[in-house]
Amino acid sequence: MKIRLYCSLWIVLITQVCLPACFVNYVNAIYPNVVLIMADDLGYGDLSYYGGWIQTPHIDAIAKQGILFTDYHSNGSSCSPTRAALMTGRYQQRAGISSVIAADPEHPAHYRGLQFNETTIAEYFKRQRYASAIFGKWHLGYFRKYNPTHHGFDKFVGYVSGNIDFRSHVDQAGVFDWWHDLQLSEEEGYSTHLITSHAVDFIHANKRRAFFLYIPHEAPHYPYQGPSDPAHRIVGGEFNNRGTRPDQKEAYREMVEEMDKGVGEIMSALTETSIIDNTIVIFCSDNGATALGSNGTLRGHKGTNFEGGHRVPCVVQWSGQIEAGKQSTQLIASMDLLPSLFGLASLELPKDARLDGIDLSKQIKNSEEPVERTLVWNGVAIRRGRWKYMAPQKGFRDESLYDLNVDSAESKNLIEQYLSIAEVFRNDLALWKNDMKETESPQPVGPK
Ligand SMILES: [Ca+2]
Numbered sequence: 001m002k003i004r005l006y007c008s009l010w011i012v013l014i015t016q017v018c019l020p021a022c023f024v025n026y027v028n029a030i031y032p033n034v035v036l037i038m039a040d041d042l043g044y045g046d047l048s049y050y051g052g053w054i055q056t057p058h059i060d061a062i063a064k065q066g067i068l069f070t071d072y073h074s075n076g077s078s079c080s081p082t083r084a085a086l087m088t089g090r091y092q093q094r095a096g097i098s099s100v101i102a103a104d105p106e107h108p109a110h111y112r113g114l115q116f117n118e119t120t121i122a123e124y125f126k127r128q129r130y131a132s133a134i135f136g137k138w139h140l141g142y143f144r145k146y147n148p149t150h151h152g153f154d155k156f157v158g159y160v161s162g163n164i165d166f167r168s169h170v171d172q173a174g175v176f177d178w179w180h181d182l183q184l185s186e187e188e189g190y191s192t193h194l195i196t197s198h199a200v201d202f203i204h205a206n207k208r209r210a211f212f213l214y215i216p217h218e219a220p221h222y223p224y225q226g227p228s229d230p231a232h233r234i235v236g237g238e239f240n241n242r243g244t245r246p247d248q249k250e251a252y253r254e255m256v257e258e259m260d261k262g263v264g265e266i267m268s269a270l271t272e273t274s275i276i277d278n279t280i281v282i283f284c285s286d287n288g289a290t291a292l293g294s295n296g297t298l299r300g301h302k303g304t305n306f307e308g309g310h311r312v313p314c315v316v317q318w319s320g321q322i323e324a325g326k327q328s329t330q331l332i333a334s335m336d337l338l339p340s341l342f343g344l345a346s347l348e349l350p351k352d353a354r355l356d357g358i359d360l361s362k363q364i365k366n367s368e369e370p371v372e373r374t375l376v377w378n379g380v381a382i383r384r385g386r387w388k389y390m391a392p393q394k395g396f397r398d399e400s401l402y403d404l405n406v407d408s409a410e411s412k413n414l415i416e417q418y419l420s421i422a423e424v425f426r427n428d429l430a431l432w433k434n435d436m437k438e439t440e441s442p443q444p445v446g447p448k
Helices: 002-030 057-065 079-088 121-127 191-205 248-272 334-344 361-365 419-439
Strands: 033-039 067-069 131-137 155-159 211-216 279-285 314-317 326-328 374-377 381-384 387-390 400-403
Touching: 033 248, 033 334, 057 248, 057 279, 057 314, 079 121, 079 334, 121 131, 121 211, 121 334, 131 191, 155 191, 191 211, 191 248, 248 279, 279 334, 334 361, 374 419, 381 419, 387 419, 400 419
Parallel strands: 033 211, 033 279, 067 326, 131 155, 131 211
Antiparallel strands: 067 314, 279 314, 374 381, 381 387, 387 400
């Protein structure tokens, strides 16, 4: 009897104590961590490694150690749409988030958010027993019910609106907006520094298990405040959204430089914890730069469907797995990151995951030749191979067709010479719009 009792105790001890520990180590040894860092409104011509005007040695180092994409695109040309696509691996129109979720409670779009029929990248990773966290900007719903902790993230520190004062953490509607999970919470500090320090702490706390860490930075979105600038927004107050600095361009530079230092701290944390070789690090932007930043030689800026609105930097490092110093011309978008990360990690997505994004892990990891695919922006711009067709849209009454292989600046409208190509694209856009309309998640239009 006693022997049987001792045996039972040993079985309990082994299953309750040893197995979970063994399992955690097993997970860590096999599955890579993912660190996804995204800037806000950073343009194609802002970073030094893209030939830009701001020195960003730490982001450049990711490109030098890994692969740089010259034809990466944000799914949207503004914040919320790109984030919806990034989170779901699908066109943002399917989530009913085709435009920015507004800060103003008088605006119907204030009440929109990521609905619960959507499955997020954090939820897909969670099913694989990954730990997950988001530090920074959510912008997929103002209300508690839309909080990232309800969308697969174990931990959230940051803000739910489009931008906040970097010091007082007040949004542009004059509402305090700094959260720790589901609670509004005072925390002193420059938001770029806070985002970085929470990310570094998370890396140290989770170094022995697989994790998905999403770091959506505020920089260099307005208000234009450098790390030494004081707060200028107060709750319920009146203020200029863009800040008080007379030299806004210089503030913009400081903001990018400070974010770059933060990237360096995150890379150091991965090195100190000896998990750098088992971690995929991605740095990208959520849409093109405003007129204050630079989109290089590209036409247009944030909010437009020209390349300057959505062709943005993207670099990926996975030491020992991705050969250093590579470049790729693969046409790739925010919504491809979900399936590509699963491809890189050799993880299977559920069979019923109906993604629009495609697995480009072979182009990322093995520098395989680019594959041809079609991308659509806002239902009015469509790209396949070298060609980009633009339907008539706000500010542009005429259709246009550009050959991006020779004219990435979209300066020569070739539509009269290639009417048959335009006709194919016109039909493709009509089919795409019908598909989105049929599958679009309904969104609330008011408080109820
Ligand atoms: Ca943005």
